[in-house]
Amino acid sequence: MQTDMQSRDVFYVSDGTAITCETLGHVVLGQFPFKANEKTFPFVESADKLTDLLKEIEASYLRNGVKPLVFFSMVIPELRQQLLASHSYSYDVLESIVQKVQDDIQMQPKPKLHRSRSVSRDSDKYFDRIAAIEYTLAHDDGITLKGLEDADIILLGVSRSGKTPTSLYMAMQFGLRVVNYPFIEDDLARMRLLPEFEIHRHKLFGLTINPERLTEIRENRLAGSEYASNEQCLHELQTVEALFRREAIPYINTSSLSVEEISTRVLERTGLRRRLL
Structure with missing residues (x-):
């Protein structure tokens, strides 16, 4: 009991x-x-x-x-x-x-099954939402950098800093087209933005996280690896945060935030508007 x-x-x-x-x-x-x-x-x-x-x-x-x-x-x-x-x-x-x-x-409600997810009221918005989800999935985790001109926002950060769940939440709940890109070893060595991002600077937004929390998350995925070590996590975060500051890219720390809170704060900082059904 x-x-x-x-x-x-x-x-x-x-x-x-x-x-x-x-x-x-x-x-x-x-x-x-x-x-x-x-x-x-x-x-x-x-x-x-x-x-x-x-x-x-x-x-x-x-x-x-x-x-x-x-x-x-x-x-x-x-x-x-x-x-x-x-x-x-x-x-x-x-x-x-x-x-x-x-x-x-002073009006009597008329409950209707599935009213909240009916597409008949505005099918254009519904299919826009589907297109946003498809776009976001196609641009998850740096799969492709083609079509950045169609993105509403581009999320940058180290691996496991919350980019993918935030991207999908923003697509599904707000109808936004989101690209997310994880900084890899070559990016960290160059310590500069990719050329593809230069002309889309106004769309860039960074996610960071506390080193201890990042180590914990990575340990759950690849226990005992260099990828999950305290030293590696700290090095990646320090390098990326320095890049954010130097390039004047706005960013937030996701350590203690839910995906709903992360998404809302990103929208608040960027001025993006929700596209709701």
Whole structure:
């Protein structure tokens, strides 16, 4: 039986993608000092899928002796009521906001399944978002430097400093075309920008990280390697940060930031606008 509050099962449930539930859940749980054992259940839009979810909730309750936390967004009344009757502490992430808006504008809401991910309202924006994701994947980790003129932003940094997850988050959530490039040994030896980046200086943004944190991340990938050594990590970071300062490239330290926080701070510093559906 789970006897302390150092960890807790947390489920994110939605009849859509569950991204909203995850985002709001992370913000809320960030206020509490316990480890969240998280699991996401998107597209719970049928009785069969709900049954599978309820089995997971019951198993968690029996295993730990405490109710799991469930952050959910569902519009089908029957499924919603069954979830609320389960052995869980369940929180509708939109209920209080929708009710407040309803009271303020005196208009009855009309819940619709998948409304938040419908493409019919503005298909051009939807397909722009898909194009941004495809572009970002094609330009991940320095795969190619062709087509930089189409990039909204170019993220630079040493390997494992958070470039790839930040790039993908910015593409998926904000519809931005992102290039990310890891400085390799040749770059560090030259200590100067690649010619391809010179004409796109206004798009450059750097990510850095504390040496200790970088060593920890690299050790998890290649334990005992030169790549993960304290000396190598410190050398790379000192070299790259010196380059950022000399070339007047704005940069932030990602050590204690979530990918959501990194992305938002990058947008704030650069003035880029979100392209939201």
